[in-house]
Amino acid sequence: MAELTRADKYLLDAIRQGSSEGWSQLVERHQGRLLAFARSKLGQAAEAEDLVQETFISFLKALPNFRGESSIETYLFSILRHKIINWFRGRQVNVCQLQSLTKAGNDEQPRQAADQLLSPAPTASWYARRDEDHRLQHDVLTEALRELIDAYKKSLNFRNLQIIEMIFYCQLRNREIARIINVEENHVALIKHRCLKQIRSSVSEKLQIQSSRANLSQHPIDPSSDPPDALLTEIWQQQRLSCLKRNTIGAYPLGTLDEAWRDYVAFHLDRLGCEFCRANLEDLQQKSTRDDTGSLRRRIMESTVGFLNKP
Numbered sequence: 001m002a003e004l005t006r007a008d009k010y011l012l013d014a015i016r017q018g019s020s021e022g023w024s025q026l027v028e029r030h031q032g033r034l035l036a037f038a039r040s041k042l043g044q045a046a047e048a049e050d051l052v053q054e055t056f057i058s059f060l061k062a063l064p065n066f067r068g069e070s071s072i073e074t075y076l077f078s079i080l081r082h083k084i085i086n087w088f089r090g091r092q093v094n095v096c097q098l099q100s101l102t103k104a105g106n107d108e109q110p111r112q113a114a115d116q117l118l119s120p121a122p123t124a125s126w127y128a129r130r131d132e133d134h135r136l137q138h139d140v141l142t143e144a145l146r147e148l149i150d151a152y153k154k155s156l157n158f159r160n161l162q163i164i165e166m167i168f169y170c171q172l173r174n175r176e177i178a179r180i181i182n183v184e185e186n187h188v189a190l191i192k193h194r195c196l197k198q199i200r201s202s203v204s205e206k207l208q209i210q211s212s213r214a215n216l217s218q219h220p221i222d223p224s225s226d227p228p229d230a231l232l233t234e235i236w237q238q239q240r241l242s243c244l245k246r247n248t249i250g251a252y253p254l255g256t257l258d259e260a261w262r263d264y265v266a267f268h269l270d271r272l273g274c275e276f277c278r279a280n281l282e283d284l285q286q287k288s289t290r291d292d293t294g295s296l297r298r299r300i301m302e303s304t305v306g307f308l309n310k311p
C-alpha cells in the first residue's frame with residue numbers, strides 16, 4: 001500500500017484541527033471495509049461492530065503519535081488486527097480462520113498464535129537494541145520491500161511476486177509453494193535467494209546514506225546477513241505491502257483489468273485469500289445495498305467526537 005495520499009493528508013489536517021465533519025468523512029470512508037474484515041474473522045456482527053468502534057477510538061487517541069508512514073486505511077487495519085488478536089486471546093477457539101494474520105493453518109490456541117505473531121524472533125544482528133535503531137531498521141526494510149514489490153508490479157512479473165507473497169506474507173514452505181504454482185522447489189528457493197540479496201543490497205545502500213548524513217563511521221544495524229523471515233513477515237503484514245488499490249479491487253469484478261493484472265488480482269483475492277483486500281471487495285459490492293452503516297457511524301461518532309482536539 002502507498003503512504004499517505006493527498007486525501008488522507010487533507011482529512012488528517014481537518015481532524016487535527018477538531019473538525020467533526022472531517023472525522024465523519026473519514027469514518028464513513030473506512031468503516032465498511034473494517035466491518036467486513038472484522039465480521040470475516042469473528043463471524044459475530046455485534047462483536048465486530050464493537051471492535052470497529054474501538055478501533056476508531058484508538059485511532060484518535062494515537063493520532064498525535066501517527067507519523068504518516070502508511071495510509072490511513074493501513075493504520076486502521078493494523079489497529080483492528082491487533083484488537084481481533086486480543087479478542088481471540090481470551091477465548092479458547094481454533095484460529096485457523098485467522099490465516100491472513102497467523103498463517104498457522106494448524107490447531108494452535110489463540111494465545112500461542114497471537115504471541116508468535118506479535119513477538120517474532122529475529123536474529124540479534126537485525127533486531128536493534130535501541131528504539132531509534134529499531135525504527136530506522138523497520139523503515140529501511142519497509143522501503144526496500146516496497147521497492148521490490150513495486151518493481152515486480154511495474155514489470156508485470158507477477159509470478160515472482162506471488163512466490164515472495166507466499167513466502168513472507170503467508171509463511172508457506174518452499175515445497176508448498178512449488179506445489180501450488182507447479183514449479184520445482186529449487187526454483188522457489190532461487191527466487192527467495194535473489195529477493196533477499198536485493199533486499200540486503202538496498203538496505204545496505206540506504207544505511208550508508210543514513211550514516212553519512214549523521215556523520216557515523218558505521219551504523220549500529222549490520223545488514224550483512226539476511227533479515228529473518230519473521231521480521232519481513234511482520235513488516236509485510238503491518239504495512240500491507242502487496243495489497244491492492246481500492247480502484248483495482250473495484251475493477252476486478254467488472255472485468256476491466258488487463259489479463260496479467262486480472263490473473264494476479266484473482267490470485268491475491270481468491271488463492272492467497274488476502275483478508276484485507278477481500279474486506280474491501282465485500283465493502284464495494286455491498287455499498288449500494290448495505291443498510292447498517294448509518295447506525296454504526298452514529299455510534300462511532302458519539303463515542304469518538306469527544307477525543308477530537310479543538311483548536
